[in-house]
Amino acid sequence: MATITTEDVSHVANLARLEFNEEETKDFTEQLSRILDYIGKLNELETDDVHPTSHIHPLQNITKPDIVKTSLPRDQVLANAPEAEEGYFGVPRVIDTD
Amino acid sequence: MSLYQLTAHELHDKLKAREITAVELTESVYERIEEVETQVKGYLTLTKEIALEQANAADVGFQNGDDMPPLAGIPIAIKDVICTKGVRTTCASKILSNFVPPYDATIMTKLYKQGVVMVGKTNMDEFAMGSSTENSAYQITHNPWDLDTIPGGSSGGSAAVVAADTAICSLGSDTGGSIRQPAALCGVVGMKPTYGRISRYGLIAFASSLDQIGPFTKDVTDCALVLNALCGKDEMDSTSVDVPVPDFTQSLIDDIQGMKIGVPEEYFTEGLDAEVADKVQDAIAKLESLGASIEEISLPHTDYAIATYYIIAPAEASANLARYDGVRYGYRTEEPEDLINMYKKTRSEGFGEEVKRRIMLGTFALSAGYQDAYYRKAQKARTLIKSDFDAAFEKVDVIATPTSPTPAFKIGERTADPLQMYLCDVMTTPASHAGLPGISIPCGLVKSGLPVGLQLLAAPFNEEALFRVAYTYEKNTEHHLLKPQISNVNDK
Numbered sequence: 001m002a003t004i005t006t007e008d009v010s011h012v013a014n015l016a017r018l019e020f021n022e023e024e025t026k027d028f029t030e031q032l033s034r035i036l037d038y039i040g041k042l043n044e045l046e047t048d049d050v051h052p053t054s055h056i057h058p059l060q061n062i063t064k065p066d067i068v069k070t071s072l073p074r075d076q077v078l079a080n081a082p083e084a085e086e087g088y089f090g091v092p093r094v095i096d097t098d
Numbered sequence: 099m100s101l102y103q104l105t106a107h108e109l110h111d112k113l114k115a116r117e118i119t120a121v122e123l124t125e126s127v128y129e130r131i132e133e134v135e136t137q138v139k140g141y142l143t144l145t146k147e148i149a150l151e152q153a154n155a156a157d158v159g160f161q162n163g164d165d166m167p168p169l170a171g172i173p174i175a176i177k178d179v180i181c182t183k184g185v186r187t188t189c190a191s192k193i194l195s196n197f198v199p200p201y202d203a204t205i206m207t208k209l210y211k212q213g214v215v216m217v218g219k220t221n222m223d224e225f226a227m228g229s230s231t232e233n234s235a236y237q238i239t240h241n242p243w244d245l246d247t248i249p250g251g252s253s254g255g256s257a258a259v260v261a262a263d264t265a266i267c268s269l270g271s272d273t274g275g276s277i278r279q280p281a282a283l284c285g286v287v288g289m290k291p292t293y294g295r296i297s298r299y300g301l302i303a304f305a306s307s308l309d310q311i312g313p314f315t316k317d318v319t320d321c322a323l324v325l326n327a328l329c330g331k332d333e334m335d336s337t338s339v340d341v342p343v344p345d346f347t348q349s350l351i352d353d354i355q356g357m358k359i360g361v362p363e364e365y366f367t368e369g370l371d372a373e374v375a376d377k378v379q380d381a382i383a384k385l386e387s388l389g390a391s392i393e394e395i396s397l398p399h400t401d402y403a404i405a406t407y408y409i410i411a412p413a414e415a416s417a418n419l420a421r422y423d424g425v426r427y428g429y430r431t432e433e434p435e436d437l438i439n440m441y442k443k444t445r446s447e448g449f450g451e452e453v454k455r456r457i458m459l460g461t462f463a464l465s466a467g468y469q470d471a472y473y474r475k476a477q478k479a480r481t482l483i484k485s486d487f488d489a490a491f492e493k494v495d496v497i498a499t500p501t502s503p504t505p506a507f508k509i510g511e512r513t514a515d516p517l518q519m520y521l522c523d524v525m526t527t528p529a530s531h532a533g534l535p536g537i538s539i540p541c542g543l544v545k546s547g548l549p550v551g552l553q554l555l556a557a558p559f560n561e562e563a564l565f566r567v568a569y570t571y572e573k574n575t576e577h578h579l580l581k582p583q584i585s586n587v588n589d590k
Binding site: 004008009011012013015016017018019020028031032034035036038039040041042043044045047050051052053054055056057059062064072076077079080081082083089091092093094 | 196197198200201293294307333336337339399401402404405406408409416420423424425426427428429430434435436437438439440441442443445446449454455457458459461462465472474475476477478479480481482484516517520531532533558
């Protein structure tokens with residue numbers, strides 16, 4: 001398995017929408033390397049003919065009837081929002097207007 | 099004896115005979131909280147006003163001579179990972195510090211229907227990630243048996259409040275051992291039912307293929323009563339399974355004659371504390387003397403369970419925790435530059451270190467180029483671990499092991515090294531991968547006075563076998579009757 005570098009950590013942090021300063025990046029690199037080293041023991045296992053288990057019950061794409069039901073009232077849903085306006089969640093401007 | 103010290107089934111008899119009222123009982127529990135909660139720190143939120151209303155309602159039923167359910171009027175504490183309508187639910191995270199759920203988890207609706215009294219919400223490792231409850235963003239919970247030690251985790255608050263008698267029973271959640279391990283370390287009964295037994299609707303998700311809700315209680319009878327109230331298929335959780343739910347109290351039988359109990363050699367190796375090993379071996383000998391036949395078995399992939407767990411659980415967590423972005427609920431950073439910057443700052447400021455570590459680990463394991471080497475490999479290892487158990491349960495009814503390799507350790511002892519903390523779960527993660535039901539019951543104290551837990555595991559949906567063995571053990575021993583002497587930290 002791979003060794004992990006500070007560049008990897010910065011790349012993964014961006015994917016996970018997290019950001020770290022230099023020291024944190026260094027700490028995470030060391031810690032994740034040690035953990036991945038330990039996890040490397042899985043390579044001792046011969047798994048070519050083994051099926052992966054994603055779930056212990058034999059469940060596949062469960063659907064339910066497409067029937068309209070009452071959902072939570074809008075004001076209750078928006079009550080937890082950091083910013084809400086005119087019945088919508090508010091976020092910083094996404095589209096440039098220049 | 100004070101009311102707060104009794105079990106739910108003892109209290110139910112008194113309530114039904116109208117020797118006591120639910121309000122008296124609730125007041126008794128809050129008096130106990132007044133006495134010891136500043137030392138134990140098991141609760142994040144107390145809900146006394148709601149509790150007294152619920153107690154009053156239960157009393158009306160008892161006074162009318164209604165046929166009241168076994169948990170009516172019983173004070174119960176809820177891990178702060180379970181959504182409670184109108185009551186703040188934080189997951190012990192800063193990112194949910196102001197979250198008030200607009201709906202109840204399915205199991206809360208079921209408990210309210212029984213007429214329970216909610217005492218409060220308990221402390222935990224942030225997002226249930228940890229084995230000591232030290233990862234809470236709010237406070238450290240202390241083990242009532244020795245206030246300098248951790249209560250285990252992640253459901254440390256729920257285990258500690260039952261051990262400290264500041265609740266009659268409680269609920270936790272178990273992903274890799276988060277009910278069984280703290281139950282062992284706090285000397286109480288804790289059960290993780292079969293994956294799919296109990297609806298996860300309203301349980302804030304950590305690792306969806308592993309998470310399961312379960313009870314902490316003072317004895318095995320109470321465990322069966324609480325489990326009875328929680329089980330069943332729920333249309334709001336498509337992974338809950340439509341299987342018959344037995345009345346688990348029917349399995350409280352003091353007889354294990356002819357039952358086969360397997361003891362896996364892989365659980366008694368280096369790393370297991372000698373005193374813990376002794377106590378567990380004593381318990382196994384006791385089960386043999388009570389009529390069970392003990393068989394040595396092998397679960398050859400046990401040693402790979404932690405590595406497998408620390409790929410699968412963080413991978414699922416990294417996806418589940420993507421929802422905390424500062425838009426719909428919870429914490430949002432101040433004055434973000436733009437949308438992406440808002441996501442990053444919100445998440446980096448709102449999540450604690452361990453949660454970030456697991457999101458990073460999981461994101462890495464799922465990222466382009468690494469998915470087959472890590473995530474896929476772990477899913478295959480999971481199959482091998484599960485196959486070990488399938489083969490074992492062809493031969494035995496129940497498997498007996500230690501719950502935790504050590505008794506409770508000192509606060510701060512393992513926080514510096516994440517990997518050391520992960521190894522706490524070595525006895526509990528294998529069964530999680532296979533979705534098995536497991537129970538931890540008290541089986542004595544080590545010389546320093548800390549409790550040891552015996553873990554019993556059974557095939558999926560065979561909780562009945564666990565109850566039978568656990569009940570028989572409890573009926574013929576007195577370990578579950580021991581109570582901690584909670585002494586003030588300052589007196590030590």
